Amino acid sequence: MSSIKHVAIYGKGGIGKSCTASNVAAACAEEGHKVLVVGCDPKSDSSITLVGRRIPTMMDLILRGGEIAEKDVVFQGYRGVKCIEVGGPEPGVGCAGRGIIVAIDFLRKVSKAMEEVDLVLYDVPGDIVCGGFSAPIRKGLVSQAYIITSGEYMPLYAGNNICKGLLRLNTPLAGVICNSREAAGGREREIVEKFALELKSRLVAFIPKDPIVQQCERRAVTVIEGAPDSKIADVYRTLAKEIMSGASPQIPVPLSDERLMELSRD
Numbered sequence: 001m002s003s004i005k006h007v008a009i010y011g012k013g014g015i016g017k018s019c020t021a022s023n024v025a026a027a028c029a030e031e032g033h034k035v036l037v038v039g040c041d042p043k044s045d046s047s048i049t050l051v052g053r054r055i056p057t058m059m060d061l062i063l064r065g066g067e068i069a070e071k072d073v074v075f076q077g078y079r080g081v082k083c084i085e086v087g088g089p090e091p092g093v094g095c096a097g098r099g100i101i102v103a104i105d106f107l108r109k110v111s112k113a114m115e116e117v118d119l120v121l122y123d124v125p126g127d128i129v130c131g132g133f134s135a136p137i138r139k140g141l142v143s144q145a146y147i148i149t150s151g152e153y154m155p156l157y158a159g160n161n162i163c164k165g166l167l168r169l170n171t172p173l174a175g176v177i178c179n180s181r182e183a184a185g186g187r188e189r190e191i192v193e194k195f196a197l198e199l200k201s202r203l204v205a206f207i208p209k210d211p212i213v214q215q216c217e218r219r220a221v222t223v224i225e226g227a228p229d230s231k232i233a234d235v236y237r238t239l240a241k242e243i244m245s246g247a248s249p250q251i252p253v254p255l256s257d258e259r260l261m262e263l264s265r266d
Helices: 017-030 058-064 096-110 131-138 153-168 188-198 211-218 231-245 257-265
Strands: 005-011 035-039 082-085 119-124 144-149 173-179 203-207
Touching: 005 017, 005 153, 005 231, 017 035, 017 119, 017 173, 017 231, 058 096, 096 131, 131 153, 144 153, 153 173, 153 188, 153 257, 173 188, 173 231, 188 203, 188 257, 203 231
Parallel strands: 005 119, 005 144, 035 082, 035 119, 144 173, 173 203
Antiparallel strands: none
């Protein structure tokens, strides 16, 4: 059995998946791990802070036709992190999830990147109740998932729906990450901890809101590269160690809609 870890970070759009994934990848690479980041968001922004620029997407190149080589789709970023961006279909046309499967199958034909790393990290947008975005799991690409949320109702609702999908697909949840929005009157950590516990999981990281993150994003670098001595960089390093440790993931037990509403009001 392969020892390569295949991990997906799921959550509501705009909750900070790409920022978290890129900083975790950078922190893992800093520790000497070989990492591949697979950007599954049609916005194709998962790798910008690792590579320093927007890279071509696999779907764009495939649709354009012609011969495609590894160098056209696999780009090396900070500390040797390999990056690919799947991209997506034209707005209103096709299924982005189906595009993920097509792109990964194509990648395997032109590159051995997925076989030459210790960690494959999938940055997956949206809500897994869309059959398309469950594609990495259905295809057998992902063995465990992390959910990223804040203490606000809508990210918690999206996270709970993702857990319903994970339960249906018999896929374990490795943990919940809180990317703080300084919500819930200072009780954000408490709410997300309760949420994680009621899912039969645990809070594995609390990422405080810090202007350094946005400052580094504007410079197109990760916090690990752009502010390596900052406290927030150490938060990402601790999360990276957690992800590489592979601590006992469990099939989640989603909350009822009524309980989720109560939790967000508690």
